[in-house]
Amino acid sequence: MTVSVRDRVLQIIAEQVVLDVSDIGDEATLEDLGIDSLGLVEAVFALEEEFDIEIPFNANQPDQSRFDISTVSGIVRAVETLVAARTV
């Protein structure tokens, strides 16, 4: 399950930045990948649609989102937590 969430998240990010999944490192930040503010809201939308979750992200308060979505691994963890909460 964990592997599958991770792979699906990486696939979505890869599509957003037009890279191969294999070129995306776990510790890469969104900035490293060249994702700007619009790219981020698009990625958040794609993740919400893919996993049927709601990611509490407000662009005005990125530090106050309950999840760290500044790196690829952070996004994977956030999505895993939200997916787990959904299936409880």
Add this chain to the structure above:
Amino acid sequence: MRRVVITGQGTINALGHDVTTTLAAMRAGECGIGPLDLRDVERLSIRIGGQVRDFRPEDHFTRQQLALYDRFTQFALIAAREAVARSGLDFTEELGLRAGVILGTAGGGLQTQDENFRTVYEEGRNRVHPLVVPRLMNNAAASHVSMSFGLRGPSYSVSTACASSNHAMGQAFLLIRSGLSPVMLTGGSESMLCFGGIKAWEGLRVMSKEACRPFSADRSGMVQGEGAAVFVFEEYEHARARGAEILAEVVGFSMVSDASDIVMPSREGAVRAMRGALRDAGLAPAEVGYVNAHGTGTAANDRTECAAIAEVFGDHARELMVSSTKSMHGHLIGATGAVELLACIMALREGVIAPTVGYNRPDPDCALDVVPNEAREARVTACLSNAFAFGGLNAVLALRAI
């Protein structure tokens, strides 16, 4: 070049159904933002807004008129009626031939679109009301205002997102200054508080769920409002000849484009817009006492705008008062600059600066006098009104007391 003055004003917005009530609310620092009352609100994640409350269209319009008027047109007509009544103008046959109306709106008849999309897509019906097109078109409000008062000169609508009404009023100013028209009705109208209108904004992740707190360190985003404000712009000698009460003089206008990003604001663009308005007005920065900020309450706008103001005004930025009345009436998108011009006129005429309410904590990135929470008495002889739209289209007006 001819001088241009304002001789009438009218409004309906979350703070009041007319100018007197609205200005009293601004003076008292009241907030018109509250829970939204609209269909399917439970499917929205954003449930607050600056809605026009206790509004009964049938008190203002006949059944036949209402068949033609989207809510944004109703707002425009109510504001225009008040502005014309207050101006004391009589649009005679001769004056009507040269007078016109320019109104800003971003969404136009969005309520009509929303309702009729439901009819065909959600309810699966195959027939809509026959007047959907003339209700929803962006120029409907301007056209109905022209018909109501017999304005047969230059009339059109301007749609530049959040700068729509500043662009519209700038156009009206230029038309009178150039001698093309002696009198123009101008301002803006917006009615985007419907399910589709808010759902679209939610996606950008810039909306607040709790309040609009421009410049405050704990700000959480923008809050939408609705309504209209309409002004009578008049050539100075024309106004004097008829003994009109002059509310303020419009002395400068500037419009520039960032040509950089479809949503992110640009400091450089904001600086050029404000400097352009000052130059056009022949105003030195130190003459300006008040700036009605665009001040949306988003991180991106507020930081950029404060940096731009600091750059334009230099040392004078420390003495300058800068407030965002969006904290009280919400962001009226295409009508916002028009409602905000009411605060500029109040500053010049009554010496009362409308506050930025909901302000909790200073933000080092917004280290200006933002007139927090309480209105202030101050003598101001010149002011700017900023509007910086999505798409990087900036429009700034300069006003002077007269």
